Amino acid sequence: MNINWNGVWAIFHHEMMRFFRTIWQSLASPVLSTVLYFVVFGAAIGGRIQSVEGVEYAAFIVPGLMMLTVLQQAVSNASFGIYFPKFSGTIYEYLVSPVGWIEVTMGFVGAAAVKSIMIALVILVTSFVFVGVHILHPVWMVAFLVLSSVGFSLMGFIIGLWAKSFEQLQIVPMMIIMPLVFLGGAFYSASMLPPFWEGVAKLNPVLYLISGFRWSFFGLADVPVGVSLVAVAIMVVVCLGIIRWIFATGWRLRE
Template sequence: MNTGAIRSIYNHEMQRFFRTIWQSIASPVLSTVLYFVVFGAAIGGRIQSVEGIAYGAFIVPGLMMLTVLQQSVSNGSFGIYFPKFSGTIYEYLVAPAGWIEVTAGFVCAAASKAILIAFLILITSFFFVGVHIAHPFWMLAFLFLTAFAFSLLGFIIGLWAKNFEQLQVVPLMVVTPLVFLGGAFYSASMLPPFWEAVAKLNPVLYLISGFRWSFFDMADVPVGLSLFAVGLMIALCMFAIRWIFLTGWRLRE
């Protein structure tokens, strides 16, 4: 494996991020404050607790997952789409680096950006509520795995998209609704039995459930299923990316 190629792509993407770091940080932090004001204060005044957990603290994992999924997909897709748009992607295709190195460089950078912003949101939440992390190791594990999985998804979207409009379709029309319907701000156990069963068809529910378990030791689905879901997503995305690079689909147009 050409680790030099991975390091070069990763450093290039991270430098681009740090050139606009205040813009990249200000937006998610401001959004987090607004969520706490609206959901924590307004709705939290009506919903005092969820299964014994203060509602303001309960939504912290959901807010972090919302940001991680959005940022991972956005950064992963734009990172590879811009070389396609500018025509410089051919430099990656002819370089002495395989699809694994190219993918690892872009995806690891996208995941790193999302994880950094997630930690900023966690720090911001301490100013509003008291948050206790029951399983710190698993919190980090779910955070890293989820960011990596959705950065892979974003990478695929960037390869698939032919214009900036298509680049935004999946994050806005698919990912964000799935997060809101996946228990980011409520527990699936609060739903009627029929709708609880429907909610469990949403794959994002398993990611949020596992991440919330790492905070509060409570989950809507077994933790093992959450790990299986994120592992399956990573495997499927890697298979799809390998196929794209081997066939040249959307790469040589």
């Protein structure tokens, strides 16, 4: 299978230029949110919960804050990126151009993933102002960060293809993604819950992402790291299958 890398680069470059045109707005919002999270969770709640499994609470929530940002930014950037061509009618230019579903997906999803990773790293740098964070497994930290950003960018891409309006574009991130992140151990460990609710929490797929990512920082995990990697891999494969089906059938592309 030959991939039109020029087509991939053209889409990727266009999306990144749109991001850099509003770079300060794109970075200011997550930085401000991080400061507020540290004030509310790190200072207020951290004053009552000194540490979690031997890790200072303010440091413990850093991986959760980064993953929260990655999931939000990946979904929103990828969904808006492909929805706007549908809204403006330029989606037909992609459909008749010498690029296939793989090139279109790689261009939009790659740009969304890179944006979310950049903002997550800014969050990490911002956290150093409030607390000292030691990354125990930096290579695995990068691996989980990239895999999670790609996985949720693929999900956002599907949402953008599915949505028929800007209102629908916001439904899934607000009504599903955000609750799953907050219930997925972003600001606490599942082991802190009663046994029944700990079992319920482990039904949340986001828990596996946050658990693996936190392990890369502190060596602490609510579920085995291998299970977290398998969960991310399954998510990527399933999303790719759905995207391939959408482009093969034209569902929601030609409406």
